[in-house]
Amino acid sequence: MRENTAFIINIVQYLNDPSDQELEKEVSRFRSASIENDEFYLEIERVWNISPEVKHLDALNTEDALERLSNRLGYSSKNRGSGRWKIWYAAAAVAVLFIAGYWGYSTFTEVHYITKTTGTAIDSVLLPDGSKIYLSKGTTVRYPEKMKAGTRSVFLVRGAAFFDIVKKANQEFVVAVESSKVTVLGTSFNVKNEHKQIELAVRSGKIKFEAPDGNSSSVLTAGDGLIYSSETGRISRFTDKAGTEYAWLTHELKFVDTPLPEVFKILEKCYGVKFRYKDSLSSFNKFNANFKDNKLEEILEILQETYPLQISKQDSVLVVQSN
Amino acid sequence: MSKQGLSGFTDEQILSGLRSYDYGIFTLLYSSYFQNLALASVKYVKDTFIAEGIVQDVFVRIWEQPSLLEGVNVVRPYLYRSVINMSINYVNRQKNIELHHLKIAGTMADESFDDLHEEQEIKKIIFLEIEKLPEQCKRVFKMSRFEGLKYREIAALLNISERTVENHVSNALKILRFRLLEGKGERSGEYRLKLLSVFVVLTAFGLGEMC
Numbered sequence: 001m002r003e004n005t006a007f008i009i010n011i012v013q014y015l016n017d018p019s020d021q022e023l024e025k026e027v028s029r030f031r032s033a034s035i036e037n038d039e040f041y042l043e044i045e046r047v048w049n050i051s052p053e054v055k056h057l058d059a060l061n062t063e064d065a066l067e068r069l070s071n072r073l074g075y076s077s078k079n080r081g082s083g084r085w086k087i088w089y090a091a092a093a094v095a096v097l098f099i100a101g102y103w104g105y106s107t108f109t110e111v112h113y114i115t116k117t118t119g120t121a122i123d124s125v126l127l128p129d130g131s132k133i134y135l136s137k138g139t140t141v142r143y144p145e146k147m148k149a150g151t152r153s154v155f156l157v158r159g160a161a162f163f164d165i166v167k168k169a170n171q172e173f174v175v176a177v178e179s180s181k182v183t184v185l186g187t188s189f190n191v192k193n194e195h196k197q198i199e200l201a202v203r204s205g206k207i208k209f210e211a212p213d214g215n216s217s218s219v220l221t222a223g224d225g226l227i228y229s230s231e232t233g234r235i236s237r238f239t240d241k242a243g244t245e246y247a248w249l250t251h252e253l254k255f256v257d258t259p260l261p262e263v264f265k266i267l268e269k270c271y272g273v274k275f276r277y278k279d280s281l282s283s284f285n286k287f288n289a290n291f292k293d294n295k296l297e298e299i300l301e302i303l304q305e306t307y308p309l310q311i312s313k314q315d316s317v318l319v320v321q322s323n
Numbered sequence: 324m325s326k327q328g329l330s331g332f333t334d335e336q337i338l339s340g341l342r343s344y345d346y347g348i349f350t351l352l353y354s355s356y357f358q359n360l361a362l363a364s365v366k367y368v369k370d371t372f373i374a375e376g377i378v379q380d381v382f383v384r385i386w387e388q389p390s391l392l393e394g395v396n397v398v399r400p401y402l403y404r405s406v407i408n409m410s411i412n413y414v415n416r417q418k419n420i421e422l423h424h425l426k427i428a429g430t431m432a433d434e435s436f437d438d439l440h441e442e443q444e445i446k447k448i449i450f451l452e453i454e455k456l457p458e459q460c461k462r463v464f465k466m467s468r469f470e471g472l473k474y475r476e477i478a479a480l481l482n483i484s485e486r487t488v489e490n491h492v493s494n495a496l497k498i499l500r501f502r503l504l505e506g507k508g509e510r511s512g513e514y515r516l517k518l519l520s521v522f523v524v525l526t527a528f529g530l531g532e533m534c
Contacts, residue, residue, distance in 0.1 A: 008493045016467075016474050016492075047499045048468070050446060053362070055469035057450040059371040062357045066350060069379050073386060115370055119470060120480065142372065 011041060015048050113142045118159070122249065127154070129166055131173065134249045136160040136192075160192035162246045165205075178230055179212035189220075190246040201225040201245030211235065242266050251293045257286040260307070264320065271296045276314075278321035329355045334397050342389045352398070353382050359443035360406045367410035377413065381405045399440060400433040445503070452502045456495055463491035 007030045014023040031038045116125050117140040125133045128147045135141060139159025144152075153174040165173045167186020175182040177193050187205025191198065200209060202220045209226055210217045211233065218235060220226055225240040242253050247270045255263060260281040268275060273296065284307055291299055300311050300318075308323040329337070329351060340348030357378060364374035381402065385391060395401045453461060466477045467488075474488040481488075 008497060009489055012489050012493045012496065013474075016489075043500050043504060044496050047449065047496055047503070050442075051449060051453070051464075051468040051499075052471065053365075054446045054450045054453065055465070056362060056365045056371050056374075057358060057447065058469075060358050060361045060375065062354050065357050065361075065375055065379070066354055068375075069353060069382060070350070072379065072383060113372070115372065 007037075008044065011044055015045065113155075114145055115140060115142050115157075127152070129168060129173075131166045132164045134162040134164070136162075136248050156191050156193050158193055160190065160194065160199075160248070162188065162190045162203075162249045164188040180228060180230075181210040183208045183210070190249075192245070196230050198228040198230065199225070199245065200227075201240040201243075203243065203246060209235075244269050253291045253294075253299075255287045255289050255291075257288060259286055260284045263287050263303070267296065267299065274317045275311075276317045276319050278319060281320070337398050338392055338395065341385060341392060344386075344389070349382070349386055356402055358447055359440055360402060362443045362446055363403060363439060364406050364410040367407070367414050373413065374410070377409045378406055381409060397433060400436040403436040403439055404431075448503065449499060452499050453495070456498060460491045460495050460498075463488055464495035467492055 007027075010023060010026050010030065014020065014027045017023065027041065031041045116123070116135065118135045118137055120137055122137065123135050125135065125141065125143060127133065127143055128145070129152055131152070133141055133143070133154065136159055139161055140157035141161055142155040142157060144154070152168075152171060153176060156175055156177045163173075163175060163184075165184050165186055165188065173184045173186075175184075175191055177191060177198050180198055182189075182191060182200065184205065184207040187202065187207055189200060189202040189205070189207055191200055193199075200207070200220060202222050202224050204222050206219065206221045208217055208219050209228070211228055212230075216235060218226055218237070220237075223239055223241045225238040225245060227236050227238065228234070242255055242258065243250060244253070244266045247253055253266065253270065255266075258266075261277075264275045264277075264281070267273065287303075287306070289302065303309060304311060309320060310323055311318055311320050313319075332340075332348070332351075337348060337352060341352070357375075360378045360381075361371065361374040364377050365371055368374055368377065384405075392401070453464065456464060463477055463481070466472045466480070467474070472480070474485050474492070477488045478485040
């Protein structure tokens with residue numbers, strides 16, 4: 001087994017493309033050289049074959065699952081003492097009927113949920129009620145195959161999604177993010193669930209955000225944004241009139257009387273660049289423009305024509321200076 | 324007790340604990356088996372969320388109706404059988420696949436669930452070992468095996484050469500195989516045979532790819 005290092009590359013290439021006959025020949029020559037070689041190959045192949053199934057463990061956390069089971073049975077994890085089961089069991093029997101526990105699970109037997117995950121490309125989902133969800137890269141949503149009368153609900157498991165919700169009389173639409181809830185009637189808005197914080201931005205209509213504690217709820221209208229930290233429980237508001245939060249989908253930026261420093265901040269966020277300012281920008285007029293499907297260079301070009309500015313690239317930053 | 328695992332308990336003790344509503348034993352059993360059972364269920368339902376729901380349902384039923392355990396002498400086959408049957412029922416409700424799957428789980432010998440259990444144990448170990456790989460190596464390996472990307476695609480996404488990708492994957496497989504089979508510690512050697520044998524048994528039963 002001394003030649004492993006050289007041959008393992010061959011094996012690895014072969015596993016990536018089993019249809020390659022050249023590689024297959026080389027691998028079988030290595031295997032037939034000795035029993036040890038053959039065993040080595042089989043072991044590597046097994047690790048290769050079993051590892052895709054392992055990925056589910058990412059989503060199977062025993063502690064969290066135990067917490068949810070305990071909730072369902074009416075045992076709060078704090079009260080998990082021994083010897084007190086009799087009282088608890090009596091309570092649990094009743095509680096099971098009423099407490100939905102983790103409310104997504106309780107419904108899984110009646111409503112079939114579909115999970116949709118995007119990789120490196122944007123995708124969309126059309127819901128049974130005609131509403132549409134646009135998924136950013138690396139995003140997972142769960143949505144019902146059929147929507148029962150009463151409420152319409154979907155889960156944003158991770159990533160960012162833009163919701164375009166069809167208005168239905170007396171029928172709320174609920175987006176559940178972790179333990180928080182966003183309730184709407186008919187509207188379009190963006191939800192991002194990343195780095196232990198939830199970010200909302202409303203494009204049209206009105207939405208209500210409810211943090212897990214149940215006490216604090218916030219109402220947002222078009223142009224409003226909100227950040228909720230699931231670690232600290234803090235809520236902060238911001239405005240997003242330019243549509244920065246969902247520019248990943250619309251490729252559209254709207255600047256209405258936007259102060260110039262703000263314009264650059266938005267460009268930094270959308271295009272993942274960094275600006276450095278040689279001169280103060282606060283004395284310049286506010287900026288009004290709509291962009292759609294524009295490259296950063298084009299927007300910078302227009303800014304340089306509108307204002308007496310020069311923008312040049314230096315290493316990884318863009319330097320802004322007045323002429 | 325909860326961190327110690329189930330190893331100190333006999334089947335008899337576990338079953339009598341469940342019959343007498345011992346919540347400590349109950350949660351210990353759940354914690355020890357949750358990932359294994361959910362992984363077994365995912366094979367059918369293809370969704371971790373649903374799988375967790377099914378495992379949860381099986382345990383809630385046991386907790387609420389210990390009389391279900393009448394006639395049960397060994398815990399493991401009972402748990403796997405319940406979870407697999409419920410998973411198959413779930414899938415059947417979704418699509419109308421033939422019922423012969425159900426019979427397979429029903430007629431499987433108790434011992435074969437030990438192999439099934441062993442398979443999930445190996446997965447848990449591999450998962451832990453993957454997490455311990457060097458950062459870039461782990462990233463590449465996960466893209467290859469978790470996301471099913473080809474080396475060429477990974478190379479393009481990470482802006483590295485295909486050769487570098489191959490090196491990372493080789494390295495990962497070498498390390499994983501070594502840790503599983505030759506590494507020091509309690510699990511060395513004992514898994515060598517199992518890693519080789521488990522799959523043979525499962526494919527023979529047709530359990531490996533049942534749906």
